[in-house]
Amino acid sequence: MDAIQAEFDRLNNKSNLSKAVTDIDKCIALLENARNQIAQEPSSRGMTLARLQQSVNSQLEKVGGDHKEVYTALNRYGKALDKKFKAASAFSSSDYDALSNEGHLINRAIAMHLIREGQFTVASKFVQEAGDLDIPPELQDEFVEMYQILKAMKEQRDLDPAIAWARQKARQLEQRGSNLEFDLCKLQFVAMFVNGMDGRKHAMEYARREFGRFQDKHLKEVQMLMTAFLYTDNLQQSPYGRPFLEPEKTWEDVAHSFTKEFCSLLGLSAQSPLYLAATAGAIALPTLLKMTSIMKEKKTEWTSQNELPVEIPLPPSYHFHSIFVCPVSKDQTTEENPPMMLPCGHVIALESLQRLARSGSAPSLKCPYCPKESTLAQAKQVII
Ligand SMILES: [Zn+2]
Incomplete structure (x- = not known):
């Protein structure tokens, strides 16, 4: 990678690009000066223009020289890249053909990725240009709702929309064994509790009003939360004080589990499959390149379908099932x-x-x- 880095540094070097920019700036300044001068003294027009032509010409020559340097550096950078990644040519053109046959699926994956990342304008433009991608139109509305709820949670610390959603979907969430609604209400309680005397009063009222219905499943957790009233001034000493002491982390965890549940009710995974696949692919690429060059040397072929001939270790977060x-x-x-x-x-x-x-x-x-x-x-x- 050293050769590439050296060429990149040369390309990035201040003496090249920024010199070109400064020289162009000087040129603009000359022109502006001349314009002002003529505006002030119209009679000096002829002389000013003659002088201007000379200085602009010499300045433009300098800019030309600067550009030449940049182009040379760019050229060398490109060559260094080609040399380093020669192995990439090991992929035959039929591999690329196979890929372009899957173009429809890849476009769909890209559009889905954009929608679930909340890039709705880009997504609809992409769908419009890529043609029929078979994406249900209501999917975008669902994600719009998800981002609105997340925004309220993250920016205004407002849990009401999320709680309302969880209540509306209570039955489906229950079927999945999800505790989302309780986790949201718990966070609401914590957020109220840490908000001074008044906050604690509201938290008590909130607990009386809302926690009753979680008794069957979460009685123990509710009891733990209630002990906070015994430790109002020294929560650090409470064996159950953790949710009150790390609010940032709790907010983040709850937002994450909300996203996960929301996506899973739509039949989607919490993380974008395209992002996962691209990252896993990037991790695997060096091994695959090495493999293709070895196969070429030994003149062997990769025959087993749907299976790689080498093991590629991925980080634990990329293990989904056994x-x-x-x-x-x-x-x-x-x-x-x-x-x-x-x-x-x-x-x-x-x-x-x-x-x-x-x-x-x-x-x-x-x-x-x-x-x-x-x-x-x-x-x-x-x-x-
Ligand atoms: Zn047996």
């Missing part, structure tokens, strides 16, 4: 070929199991890992 690799076929299980558990507790992929059933003395089949026998019907699908 994978299962069948110990018999060494294939990663899929929806069509799910992991199946035999009555003995050993797990293999469905296809391996079917093969086993065909080869053995039907209807019984023997587990490949222990002596126990069972039947195909006894195997149960494992949901990971």
Whole structure:
């Protein structure tokens, strides 16, 4: 990377670009001066213009020289980049063709990303120019609502819109096992409580009015919150004082879980898939480039579909679910070929199991890992 950095520094160097800018500024100043002079003394017009021509010419020559330097540096920078990333040419043109066939899907992913990031004007322009992307029009309205609620939360510290939303969606949230409504009300209570004497009075009223309905599920947490009234002046000493002492973090956490729940009710993940995929791709790129150059050297091909021949470690936040690799076929299980558990507790992929059933003395089949026998019907699908 050193060569690129050196060229970039040269390109960025003050002596190049800023010199060109200063020289152009000088040129403009000359012209402006001459204009003022002529305005003041119209009779001196001829002389001023003659002088102006000379100085402007010499100044423009300087600008030309400056530009030449910038262009040379730019050229060298481009060459350094090409040299460094020569491996990128290892991707064949058919790879690019395959990508452009998926153009529709990629455009859709970009449009979805823009909508969920709240870039609504850019998104609608993009959709308009990209043609029919099959994005339900009400989706944007949903995200507009989400950003309005988040804005109220973050900028005005107003939880009412979020609480109203959570109440409206209470049944769906309950089905998901989400505690969002309670978390929002809890934060409302905390925000009131830390707001002086009056605040504490309001918090008490709020708790009496709202917390009753959370008794079944969150009684213990409500009790913990209530102990704050015993520690009004020394919350640091309270074993349950944490929510009151780290308000910033609590606001952030609640905003995050609101976003997550909102997206999941729309059937979407909390983070933009395009962003995740692009970041994961950027992390994987050096390994992939190395792999393609090795494959080229050894004249081998990458044959396994939907699977990489090398392992690419991603940070833990990029692990979403566990994978299962069948110990018999060494294939990663899929929806069509799910992991199946035999009555003995050993797990293999469905296809391996079917093969086993065909080869053995039907209807019984023997587990490949222990002596126990069972039947195909006894195997149960494992949901990971
Ligand atoms: Zn077994």
